[in-house]
Amino acid sequence: MxxxxxxxxxxxxxxxxxxxxxxxxxxxxxxxxxxxxxxxxxxxxxxxxxxxxxxxxxxxxxxxxxxxxxxxxxxxxxxxxxxxxxxxxxxxxxxxxxxxxxxxxxxxxxxxxxxxxxxxxxxxxxxxxxxxxxxxxxxxxxxxxxxxxxxxxxxxxxxxxxxxxxxxxxxxxxxxxxxxxxxSKLQFVNSNESNENYISGIVEDEAGLLGNVDIEIKNKNIKTITDVNGVYHIKANPADTLMYSYTNKKTVILTSGNAKVINVKLQEKSNKLDTVFIMSEKKDTEVEKVIIGDRIVEKRSLGYAVQNISDQNISPDEVKLGEALAGKFSGVVMGNNNDSSQMIIRGFSSIQGSNHPLFIIDGVPISRNSGLSAQNKSRMDFVDPSNIADITVLKGLAATNRYGSLGSNGVVIVTTKTYLSNYEKSNRKEEKKKKIKYNRYNGALEFQFKKKSIFIEVLENYNNVDMAYEHFISFMGSNTKNIMYFLDSASYFFDKKDFEKGIQVLSNLVELYPNDTSVLRVLAFNLEKYSLLEYAEKIYKRILHISPNDTQNYLDLANNYYNNKKYQKSVDLFNKMSNNKIKDIHTFNGLNSQINNDFKNLLSNRNQTWNLKNVNKSNFLLPKYKLRVVTEWSHPQTEFEIQYINPEKHFFTLSHTKESNKNALNTEMKEGFLSDEYVLSDLKSGKWFLNLIVPEKQVPNTKYPRYLKIEVYTEFGFSNQKKQTHLINLDTVDGTKIFASFDIK
Missing domain, CATH: 3.40.50.410 (von Willebrand factor, type A domain)
Structure with missing residues (x-):
């Protein structure tokens, strides 16, 4: 025991x-x-x-x-x-x-x-x-x-x-x-999935559409959230109780009943819960399409806020554009007396100046005047409402990226019946026929070296990079709207061979401006400058995700793949562009020449490991040029001129300005490209120079510095082909700048 x-x-x-x-x-x-x-x-x-x-x-x-x-x-x-x-x-x-x-x-x-x-x-x-x-x-x-x-x-x-x-x-x-x-498992509806038993709708608050709203079926393990445009889909039965909740907002509880579309507006938080019944019948509709510039696209594929009306929504007695717009777009406030300067889409941008949006008529931007006085009104009588086929209003940064700062107050795109009747049969391809006219160059052929910025000078006062980095961090909060603070500070750390700090400093731009494609493109240019091609690839992919309807973004990514030796990815993307097989793009007309030359240049380096079975054999024939210059700019409507100075000090000028090339700039905005190329096969032998000219009226902008990336190829297509790449901030150019020289044999 x-x-x-x-x-x-x-x-x-x-x-x-x-x-x-x-x-x-x-x-x-x-x-x-x-x-x-x-x-x-x-x-x-x-x-x-x-x-x-x-x-x-x-x-x-x-x-x-x-x-x-x-x-x-x-x-x-x-x-x-x-x-x-x-x-x-x-x-x-x-x-x-x-x-x-x-x-x-x-x-x-x-x-x-x-x-x-x-x-x-x-x-x-x-x-x-x-x-x-x-x-x-x-x-x-x-x-x-x-x-x-x-x-x-x-x-x-x-x-x-x-x-x-x-x-x-x-x-x-x-x-x-x-x-x-x-x-609970989040529930999202596939676009190909049957809509039976699904409820759809939007959620908004006083400020507009609301993303990240939790929608949950009470007592069931079913939940979803709204997307960035406030849209949601959830599978629910008629007896289910839905709960809509968001931080600091009053939770809405409702019974779905037989509703197929439920739109909810959330109010500021209070101490009690409201029970609301919101029901509407779901209508059978075809896939909705809208006209964006010169393209007809599915509205659901855009990824940003778009509202549009057709000629069916414009009555015969509405004889002014302002009358055709009035009361038909949420968040749009019309001015008095047909004055577009008083029209507001996204809230006041200027107290004393003009607040009206950018108007695009058949793809052409309409110039606007500032001022709110009766003597200086911006009228809206530039189009006959009876000839309007469609009006589309774009909101949000992602929607206006194509138009740069011109679209800062929103964009109103008007398509006329006259333009639309010719839409399918029109051939917008413009052949570039430039007649070269030489003039005598009397300036000095000397390179201008970039002056150190004040930001770099301050950082160089410190004994080591760690102390300089502490200074950068301490002043970052007061410089978040100054892009040059980050670009110049990063260049200091790169020059000191501290690439980790340089990358961190540069990458702040994607945190501060995650959806601004102009700033992101400047960031990608600078990452490429320091051979940080993997990081540049991520930025180009982000730009493409934001603006899938802009042709430039596909070419940039394809060339990034090539430069980073991801040859198969580059081949596949170039092949899709060459065959116009990108679903979001109507035409690559404006970039066809660049695409063909870049694709053929890529294929000239091919080997047996590349999969080329779907590539047209004509792309294996590489053209030969004595000179090829490709210029890409970071912002839409960037203006500049480049003088080509030959060995005898005679020059010709290629202009990219509104004054001399208005139609080309309008085509760029319509098709969404930001680059051009110039090729010559017959040039005088000797040393050539390139001189950049910036228009006198251009004002430096610390938030949106305008950059040019210029690639100069000599003997393109020959065995001795050479390439120079120049990255230039136009705001640092004092009138003119000799930036490149090359020898033609």
Whole structure:
């Protein structure tokens, strides 16, 4: 009996010892901390509260903290014992926020028990690589502007949980993690999927369309979110109760009934929940199309806010354009007396000057006058409403990227019946027939070296790059609207061979201007300047995602693939352009010559590993030119002239100005390209110079500096072909600039 008692005691001690060990065994935890610029204003107090509550439950843990932006900034190990995480707390409180985020640095294939990912879900440079076996991933955000779909799905598909600290109780959120609470699966409707039993609609607030709104069916594991245009689709039965929620907004609860389209407007948050019944019949409609410039496209494929009306919405008694527009577009306020300067699409842009949008009539921009007085009105009598076939209003930065700063107040595109009747049969291809006229060049053929900017001079006053970087960080907040602050500061770090800091400094531009294609193109040009082709590729892809209807973006990406030796990708994209097989593009007419020459130049380097079975054999014949000059500009409507000076000091001029080449500039805007090429086969032998001329009226713009990327090929198509690349900020050119010389044999 005694032996049995002793045996039982040992068994109990062994059991409780193992039980205690299981509770006290340290957890293995990895924390990825996004330290990119967009998270500079994160709610750090909320995040620290979360971690404090977290470590009260996970009191004994081995923690790896990895901070990252464009690169892995730091990796530190901490032992949390008895909920003491003071050292980790201190480290997090001293993190510097700078640069863009690259999610490809987040390794989710480790062996840790938990992975905590603190981020806004916005990666501008790379995506998370999916792995077959992953730890449980918890995604946490503390800012309002987030990629909620990515955060939710990353957690859901890795057996984790997503916590929005702005709308969650911290202790409950931590308890949900500890209790292994299951997330609802987000539901998204494929465009090819049947619409049966699906409800669609938009969600907005007082300011307009609202993205990232949570829509959940009560008591069911079904959930979705609105896209950037406030649009949603969710599968629901007539008896289901839908809940619409958003940070700091009053939650709306409604019963769907038999409605197929439900539009909801959210109000500012109050202490009670409203129950609302919103029902509408779903109409059977064909795929809606709109006219954008010179193209007819599916409205749903645009990816930005578009409203349009047809001639059916214009009554015969509306004899002025202002009358045809009035009351037919949400968020559009008409002026008085047919005055377009008082028309507002997106809110006042100027207190004393003109606020009206850019008008495009049959693809041609209409000049506008400023002023609100009766004596200086901007009238809208430039088109007869009875001849209007379609009016389209573009809103948002993504929609106006093609028109640059001209579209800053929105864009009104009017297509006339006269123009539309000739749309399909018109041939807009313009052959360039330039008659060369030489003049005597009397200036000095001397290169002008770029003066150091004030930003570089200040950084050079410091003893080392670390001190210079601290200065850059301390003054970054007051220079977020000065693009040159980032470009010049980055050049300092590149010149000092600190490429990591240079990349971080440059990448801030994609954080600050994630949807501005002009700024992004300047960024891509500068990344190419420092041979950072992988990063440039990511930026060109982003530009293409923002503006898939602009032809230039496909050519830029194809050439980036070629320069980065991704030959097969380059071949495939060039082949699609050559055969006009890009679904979002109606024509590549304006770029055909460049595409053909670049494609043939690429194919001249082919080898047996390339798949060329679908390439037309005519593309294997490379033309030969003594000189080929390709010029690309960062902003639409950029004006400049280039003088070609021969060995006898005679020159001819090629102009890209509104005064001398208005039709060409209008064609560029219609087709969405920002480059041109000039080729010559017969040139005088000797040394040639290229001189850049900037119009006197051009005013420097620190927010939108205008850049030219000029590629000069000599002996193009010959075995001794050479190429120079020049990147020039037009704002730094004082009238003229000799920027290149080359020898013609």
């Amino acid at each position: 005694k032996n049995s008692s002793i045996t039982l005691l040992f068994i109990l001690l062994f059991f409780f010892n193992n039980l205690f060990a299981s509770f006290s065994a340290p957890q293995s935890i990895t924390i990825y901390w996004d330290s990119s610029l967009s998270l500079k204003n994160r709610d750090i107090e909320k995040e620290l509260q979360f971690l404090d509550s977290f470590f009260k439950l996970y009191s004994n843990s081995e923690v790896k903290l990895i901070t990252f932006n464009t690169s892995k900034v730091s990796e530190d190990l901490y032992t949390i014992s008895s909920s003491n995480w003071d050292l980790l707390y201190k480290k997090i409180n001293n993190i510097i926020y700078d640069g863009a985020s690259d999610f490809s640095l987040v390794d989710i294939g480790g062996k840790e028990d938990l992975l905590l990912f603190f981020t806004d879900g916005k990666s501008n440079l790379g995506n998370i690589d999916k792995k077959l076996y992953t730890p449980r991933i918890i995604t946490i955000s503390s800012v309002k502007d987030v990629n909620k779909r990515l955060l939710h799905e990353t957690a859901y598909y890795n057996n984790g949980y997503y916590i929005d600290l702005l709308s969650s109780d911290v202790k409950q959120a931590v308890q949900s993690i500890y209790d292994n609470k299951v997330l």
